[in-house]
Amino acid sequence: MMILNSLAIAIDVLHSAGIFRTKGIVDNLKSGTWTRYLEVGCGLGQDIRKLIQDGVPKTSVLGTDLLPGLLESGQELFQDAGALPLGQSLFAADFLDTSNDNVLSKASLDGTVDVIHATMFLHCFDRPTQLLACKRILTLLKSNPGVMIVGKQGGVAKGAGAREHPVKGPMGQVGGVVRTNFLHDVDSFKALWDEVGQATGTRWDVQVREEEVMDRGYLYFDEEEHRWLSFAITML
Template sequence: MEALFDQSVPWYLIDVPPTDRAMRQLLVEYAGVEDSAVEKHITDTRSKAWRVAPFPCVGSFLFAELVLSNFPVYPDIVANLKSGTWTRYLEVGCGLGQDIRKLIHDGVPMTSVMGTDLLPGLLESGHDLFRDADALPLGKSLFAADFLDVSDNNVLGKAGLDGTVDVIHATMFLHCFDRPAQLVACQRVITLLKNQPGVMIVGKQGGVTKGASAREHPVKGPMGQIGGVVRTNFLHNVDSFKTLWDEVGQATGTRWNVQVCEEEVMDRGYLYFDEEEHRWLSFVIVKL
């Protein structure tokens, strides 16, 4: 089958990069992929995913890298979910859901983890990658939803998730929106979280170095073909990200401890955010 979207973009790699030990272990032990077939399995999954979601994380194989488990707070997240102190994890913009499967593999109850992304085909590609469509079904564990839908009929609300979540993971998510939409998305995050101190938002996103101006970029490549919507990506620096959460707190009457740091990592994100001032912003935000 021919790909529906243009592959001649810098972030569409032909060959899968080396798979790190933790991701390889996850595919072998959780998904039952033969060790010798891991790279082919990842490549085959990418071919299917690109037909529905021509995103940088798909084209550059970032979906085959783990993020959450690299955060210092990860052991606490796992311990809280395993003990029942926390009962629900939700990943927004989960893509193929590799971090969800890592949590399960590390002993978190499958009933405690959920994910959501815009396109059902992307979630189904996660089922292909991890061979667990029956264990994590669409509409029960994984939800295809427009996260910016705040109507009474929004998918996550109808599923009963509002006010039930202890920790939300949002990696490569907020930078997909313009600045006004980011404010809406953050307010939606707060609606989903339990209304109690200690609930957490953790993640990583594209940004710019501290001292550089926060900026808006037009969406590049074939992503703009989806739904015919012209979108922009708003990239924060450390200070503007904190300002966003000041506004979120004011709008919702809540207070947050916002820890955000800049990471200068020369990785495949530069295939899309191709500028010297590009940085990753990692954050842990806890309700006071």
């Protein structure tokens, strides 16, 4: 039941973001204009399967998650371990590991990705760790203008900053873990990417939209201040 609940929540997030259709991601991957998509924190990998269902070559889609059990549960749920094998299409990896022998670099992914999907990901960290994660994203992307980072995450209407609270949602129901997240508003999210650009010598068009939490997001963020932030970030 927990797996099915997680799947429903993740699908809600993706559909309400309208990420793939509005930004031409599916068309670019189907035509071969783009050759590699990577989802960070992919969990069960349902969005990867949706891209394949929409006609994207399975050789073009990759996913990574910290928890190998989630990847394996996705294979069991969708019964497609042969089509999306661990270590080839799906990678159990610590995304923040920047050592020379990290899993993604050893798989020769650095500098090869056209679009990175990072939904429900950056808001899991404090701001210094978010900056580290953004820089790590850049090491995986190609250096071509037009490559993209897209996603959706929890945020606030105004007053960005750290929030300390018990982990919510199906993945936070065990252990009473308390963590500190940095939740952005629109302005602070753009400022984060300004800092990323300054630190890496890159330039980005940052499109970010605030949405009221009208779906299953209340399972994660139940205070009146919380909003969804949908974003599409393009290298200039």
